[in-house]
Amino acid sequence: MKVTKDGLAVFFLGGMHLKCVWVVPKGQSERIVLPYEYIQEDDDVQSDPAVISHLKPSPQRPTLQGKSLLIRELPEQWVLTRHQFTSGAVQLSMGISLKRSAPTCNRCGNYDKEQFATFDCYWCGRNQCLYCRSCIMMGKVTTCTPLVHVPVAEPFPGKRLKWNGVLTKEQQSASLQMIDLLHHTTDNELLIWAVCGAGKTEMLFPLIIEAIDQQKTLLIATPRTDVVLELFPRIRQAFPQLHSIALYGGSEERFQSAPLVISTTHQTRRFFQYFDVVIIDEIDAFPYHFDDSLRFAVNKAAKPSAKFYYLSATPPQPLIRKLQSNNQIAMINRRYHGYPLPVPVIKWIGDWRSYVERKKLPPKLTSWMKRQQQESGRQLLIFVPSIKVAEQVEAIIARKDVICVHSQHSDRKEIVEAFRHKQYYCLITTTILERGVTFPSVDVVVLGAENDVFTIAALVQIAGRAGRSKEDPKGDVLFLHDGTTIAMKQAVKQIKRMNDK
Amino acid sequence: MNKCLYCQRVIEEQVSWSTLFQREHRQFCHACWQQIKWINDLRCSRCYRPQSSQSVCLDCVRWDKSNHWSNKLTRNVSLLSYNEWAQDFVARFKFRGDVVLVKAFEHELKRLYSRQFHHHLIVPIPLSEKRMVERGFNQSEALARCMATSINDVLTRVIHEEKTSKKLRWQRMAGRSRPFEVSEAGCLKSRDVVLVDDIYTTGATVRKAATVLLEAGATSVSSITLFRS
Numbered sequence: 001m002k003v004t005k006d007g008l009a010v011f012f013l014g015g016m017h018l019k020c021v022w023v024v025p026k027g028q029s030e031r032i033v034l035p036y037e038y039i040q041e042d043d044d045v046q047s048d049p050a051v052i053s054h055l056k057p058s059p060q061r062p063t064l065q066g067k068s069l070l071i072r073e074l075p076e077q078w079v080l081t082r083h084q085f086t087s088g089a090v091q092l093s094m095g096i097s098l099k100r101s102a103p104t105c106n107r108c109g110n111y112d113k114e115q116f117a118t119f120d121c122y123w124c125g126r127n128q129c130l131y132c133r134s135c136i137m138m139g140k141v142t143t144c145t146p147l148v149h150v151p152v153a154e155p156f157p158g159k160r161l162k163w164n165g166v167l168t169k170e171q172q173s174a175s176l177q178m179i180d181l182l183h184h185t186t187d188n189e190l191l192i193w194a195v196c197g198a199g200k201t202e203m204l205f206p207l208i209i210e211a212i213d214q215q216k217t218l219l220i221a222t223p224r225t226d227v228v229l230e231l232f233p234r235i236r237q238a239f240p241q242l243h244s245i246a247l248y249g250g251s252e253e254r255f256q257s258a259p260l261v262i263s264t265t266h267q268t269r270r271f272f273q274y275f276d277v278v279i280i281d282e283i284d285a286f287p288y289h290f291d292d293s294l295r296f297a298v299n300k301a302a303k304p305s306a307k308f309y310y311l312s313a314t315p316p317q318p319l320i321r322k323l324q325s326n327n328q329i330a331m332i333n334r335r336y337h338g339y340p341l342p343v344p345v346i347k348w349i350g351d352w353r354s355y356v357e358r359k360k361l362p363p364k365l366t367s368w369m370k371r372q373q374q375e376s377g378r379q380l381l382i383f384v385p386s387i388k389v390a391e392q393v394e395a396i397i398a399r400k401d402v403i404c405v406h407s408q409h410s411d412r413k414e415i416v417e418a419f420r421h422k423q424y425y426c427l428i429t430t431t432i433l434e435r436g437v438t439f440p441s442v443d444v445v446v447l448g449a450e451n452d453v454f455t456i457a458a459l460v461q462i463a464g465r466a467g468r469s470k471e472d473p474k475g476d477v478l479f480l481h482d483g484t485t486i487a488m489k490q491a492v493k494q495i496k497r498m499n500d501k
Numbered sequence: 502m503n504k505c506l507y508c509q510r511v512i513e514e515q516v517s518w519s520t521l522f523q524r525e526h527r528q529f530c531h532a533c534w535q536q537i538k539w540i541n542d543l544r545c546s547r548c549y550r551p552q553s554s555q556s557v558c559l560d561c562v563r564w565d566k567s568n569h570w571s572n573k574l575t576r577n578v579s580l581l582s583y584n585e586w587a588q589d590f591v592a593r594f595k596f597r598g599d600v601v602l603v604k605a606f607e608h609e610l611k612r613l614y615s616r617q618f619h620h621h622l623i624v625p626i627p628l629s630e631k632r633m634v635e636r637g638f639n640q641s642e643a644l645a646r647c648m649a650t651s652i653n654d655v656l657t658r659v660i661h662e663e664k665t666s667k668k669l670r671w672q673r674m675a676g677r678s679r680p681f682e683v684s685e686a687g688c689l690k691s692r693d694v695v696l697v698d699d700i701y702t703t704g705a706t707v708r709k710a711a712t713v714l715l716e717a718g719a720t721s722v723s724s725i726t727l728f729r730s
Contacts, residue, residue, distance in 0.1 A: 114504060115509075117599075117600065117601035118601075119598075119600035119601070119638055119643070120600075120638055120642070120643070120646075121637055121638065122633050122634070122636075122637050122638055122639070123634075123637045131598070131600075133599060133601065136593070136597050136598065136599050137593070137597060139597075140597065140598040140637065142637070
């Protein structure tokens with residue numbers, strides 16, 4: 001047994017699933033949950049040893065702010081001492097709690113019975129040990145797995161941060177509204193409804209400066225890894241003196257923490273009541289919009305007193321209704337360069353699927369592409385409804401400077417980067433690139449715009465890819481369809497309305 | 502509504518006569534099921550290596566040439582080819598510990614055992630203590646439990662080795678180490694044994710296990726693995 005003088009090393013603790021007991025340590029009045037191995041002779045032991053989910057009475061909600069991790073996620077060389085437990089510097093809580101035998105995973109919030117399974121567990125020796133399947137890719141949580149709550153203290157920069165950029169009038173007023181919320185006593189939510197290309201990231205900078213000045217921790221959460229990868233370098237560049245980290249599946253900094261964390265919503269699950277300011281980018285984007293457990297993750301990572309900022313170009317109706325009455329919406333109708341949004345053109349092209357099946361492009365698309373390439377000089381972004389169609393269209397065009405990208409593509413990051421550097425003329429994509437990514441000068445085509453995947457929000461976002469830069473604020477947006485949908489009409493209407501305001 | 506055990510999407514059942522009379526419910530959705538590559542008749546007759554003919558493969562010939570290793574393993578039978586999807590599956594099943602995934606192949610494993618290895622003693626390949634502590638379960642045992650209710654844990658793994666998946670082929674073949682020991686020899690006397698493991702790559706692991714089983718009195722040793730790479 002690798003027991004040091006003070007406690008047990010993490011690499012040893014991680015190997016066993018701890019039996020726990022309720023104990024009133026000698027000289028203290030309150031009882032705590034202590035791993036069985038840490039009991040001393042003069043402790044007042046108040047319960048039978050049991051795996052944490054079966055401990056009676058159940059452990060209470062933890063109170064420690066910081067991170068909640070599995071033991072094997074802690075640095076291996078750490079030693080957990082008895083003193084840390086008895087002084088409350090480290091707390092244990094249930095990985096899975098069982099209420100009348102209905103399980104809830106306390107890491108990811110999953111309570112769907114189908115998302116749990118049992119197995120022959122070597123750790124606790126029971127053959128009906130329950131584990132959560134929903135977050136298993138982040139490490140297995142079982143009924144015998146405790147979550148270890150450890151505090152995280154991060155040094156803040158001593159000086160007030162500086163940023164030398166300039167905001168437009170619209171951006172300025174929105175960012176003032178954001179800072180106001182920071183000081184507000186009752187409200188704790190604000191929706192920032194900004195058109196695509198309004199310069200949302202820059203608008204956040206004054207808020208970041210103010211929050212860091214007040215020693216507040218910030219989380220910028222976004223549903224997509226692509227957005228994290230795009231946002232992170234921009235923020236690091238703006239504030240090189242601030243310690244910021246990017247967390248996404250597979251990132252190396254996964255277990256670190258910093259005053260400013262940019263993270264996918266999944267990765268926020270490892271925090272517990274840590275952030276004072278939570279900024280959620282693309283609030284309407286899949287999968288955040290749908291997935292309860294991701295909402296759980298963000299709420300878990302935030303302190304009870306945290307301020308929430310929701311960013312979106314196409315906010316969901318319920319959120320608008322909720323915040324409208326209280327004036328908790330900041331609107332930005334202008335792009336940062338002041339030009340209006342490109343208005344999409346809706347065009348019927350007939351049964352495009354049968355063309356694609358016959359390995360041809362619809363003639364209207366072919367002729368338009370020919371003209372586009374000669375006249376506009378922009379790159380071309382083609383959105384299609386599915387991965388299959390993306391690959392088919394790529395095969396039909398069959399040119400070296402035309403490539404397709406989708407969620408299953410292993411070089412997705414590299415391809416998007418290469419397109420941004422103009423190594424390709426045309427990129428065919430599924431809806432994965434509908435938001436968050438910026439290309440300076442593109443024309444946009446949606447092939448098969450009648451498909452269900454192209455919702456109002458998706459179409460508005462897609463149209464928002466065009467005309468992003470000051471140098472080329474215009475761009476063509478084309479919805480090619482085989483039957484107009486309400487979504488297409490509504491999207492155009494919404495864009496026009498934004499332009500008129 | 503049934504959900505796919507693998508991707509969690511709702512399985513859209515297309516009702517036909519065959520689905521109506523199916524006894525077992527399909528655990529995977531169509532898209533996931535299609536990614537699975539079953540090993541058909543075009544494979545080595547000794548070790549189920551997928552190839553273009555049914556002859557004995559070069560792998561097996563090489564094993565037989567070695568004095569030390571010949572005649573250890575009677576044959577190996579595998580269900581699936583170790584393709585890209587399988588790597589994903591193994592990562593989730595074995596390394597992440599999503600044990601319930603074996604259910605998808607329960608039916609096929611059971612059938613394979615009862616048709617080809619009836620009355621054989623089922624012995625799962627054990628894990629070392631250290632690996633067991635790390636994973637919390639033994640993947641081979643989980644597979645073996647699909648085949649029959651009674652399995653025989655007669656082996657122990659006494660030497661903790663580097664993961665074989667990190668070794669090269671010649672390193673695996675040259676290894677003369679004896680990682681396994683028989684803990685209960687009593688039930689092995691003049692019995693046919695079938696070993697169960699998750700992947701057969703070069704066959705070094707099952708041969709090492711076979712060696713000690715034969716020494717302890719087993720008549721023959723074969724193996725069943727879920728994947729054959």
